Amino acid sequence: MEETNFIMMALEWLMEFEPAALIAAASAIGAGFAMIAGIGAGIGQGYAAGKGTEAVGKRQSQQSAIVRTMLLGSAVAETTGIYALIIALVLLFANPLM
Amino acid sequence: MEFGPQVIFELPILGGIPVTETVVNTWIIMIVLTIVSIIGTRTFKRVPRGRQNVVEMVVESLNNLTVQTMGEDKKYFSSYIGTLFLFLLVANLFGLIGLRPPTADVNATFALAGLSFIMIHFFGAKSKGTGGYLKDFLEPFPFMLPMNIIGQLATPISLAFRLFGNIIGGLIIMSLAYGGLLTLSESLGLSFFPIFQAGIPIVFHLYFDLFAGALQTFIFVMLTMVFVKIAMD
Numbered sequence: 263m264e265e266t267n268f269i270m271m272a273l274e275w276l277m278e279f280e281p282a283a284l285i286a287a288a289s290a291i292g293a294g295f296a297m298i299a300g301i302g303a304g305i306g307q308g309y310a311a312g313k314g315t316e317a318v319g320k321r322q323s324q325q326s327a328i329v330r331t332m333l334l335g336s337a338v339a340e341t342t343g344i345y346a347l348i349i350a351l352v353l354l355f356a357n358p359l360m
Numbered sequence: 361m362e363f364g365p366q367v368i369f370e371l372p373i374l375g376g377i378p379v380t381e382t383v384v385n386t387w388i389i390m391i392v393l394t395i396v397s398i399i400g401t402r403t404f405k406r407v408p409r410g411r412q413n414v415v416e417m418v419v420e421s422l423n424n425l426t427v428q429t430m431g432e433d434k435k436y437f438s439s440y441i442g443t444l445f446l447f448l449l450v451a452n453l454f455g456l457i458g459l460r461p462p463t464a465d466v467n468a469t470f471a472l473a474g475l476s477f478i479m480i481h482f483f484g485a486k487s488k489g490t491g492g493y494l495k496d497f498l499e500p501f502p503f504m505l506p507m508n509i510i511g512q513l514a515t516p517i518s519l520a521f522r523l524f525g526n527i528i529g530g531l532i533i534m535s536l537a538y539g540g541l542l543t544l545s546e547s548l549g550l551s552f553f554p555i556f557q558a559g560i561p562i563v564f565h566l567y568f569d570l571f572a573g574a575l576q577t578f579i580f581v582m583l584t585m586v587f588v589k590i591a592m593d
Contacts (some may be wrong), residue, residue, distance in 0.1 A: 330582075333575065333578065333579065334579065334582055334583070334586075337522065337575070337576075337579040337583075338583075340522065341518050341521075341522055344521055344522050344525035344526065345521060345525075347525045347529055348521055348524070348525050351525075351528065351532075355362070355363060355364070356364075
């Protein structure tokens with residue numbers, strides 16, 4: 263019964279390492295996971311760019327106003343991606359846990 | 361690897377105040393902008409010629425941007441907006457001459473976002489009156505008060521982190537690219553003369569410094585104007 267308890271086995275295996283090395287490894291994995299948030303920002307910016315192109319196609323006289331609004335909107339959509347980037351950078355270079 | 365700003369020297373008061381690259385580079389920008397302004401605005405004529413044409417064009421386009429975004433009645437913001445625009449533009453393009461952009465420091469961007477935050481609330485309270493300004497926090501329902509306060513506090517944080525994240529991301533990618541090109545040169549036995557560092561980084565500089573820097577300048581200024589306008593109307 264003791265041999266099949268995989269969770270305990272994994273934890274015991276992890277206890278063999280130094281705590282600092284474990285925290286560094288977990289931070290690196292966490293930074294990678296944090297950047298998954300980039301998907302959302304990418305979809306949002308792509309959608310904004312697509313709609314902007316559509317609008318320019320319909321009304322070419324309003325091009326500069328449309329481009330300005332689109333850039334503003336995609337910058338706001340980018341914010342969540344930037345938050346993820348900040349968290350990844352903090353985990354990698356200014357880790358509060360280490 | 362270390363991407364934080366380096367400490368240039370320490371002020372020998374209060375137990376040593378560290379003066380970082382950010383502060384020194386901001387001084388350089390201040391000196392450059394001041395000298396350009398003094399030289400650019402000397403000897404103005406009624407009929408503009410040469411240098412005066414350029415200065416008038418810059419001032420006029422900044423005025424137009426303010427008027428288009430905020431409306432004719434708020435044209436007096438264009439002096440602050442223009443200063444912010446020129447400072448941020450020079451600061452974001454600082455990486456092109458090999459120095460560290462001051463906006464790649466979270467303290468600098470938070471200072472600028474704090475200025476915007478104070479402007480939003482000061483001018484909001486001034487134009488609506490204190491009662492009308494406070495009443496806005498209870499819209500659309502009174503129980504939305506905590507949400508509104510959090511939303512207002514999130515504004516400067518998102519402004520600061522947007523600028524900082526874009527610039528520091530570009531900086532890190534640039535230094536990784538330079539490091540990679542150095543390693544590539546070393547593998548060919550050219551460690552004394554890193555040939556790949558010539559020419560190839562131009563593409564990265566074009567995107568991360570020129571395009572992203574100019575775009576983030578524009579975004580920061582536009583969002584400041586839009587938020588102040590919303591708070592005032």
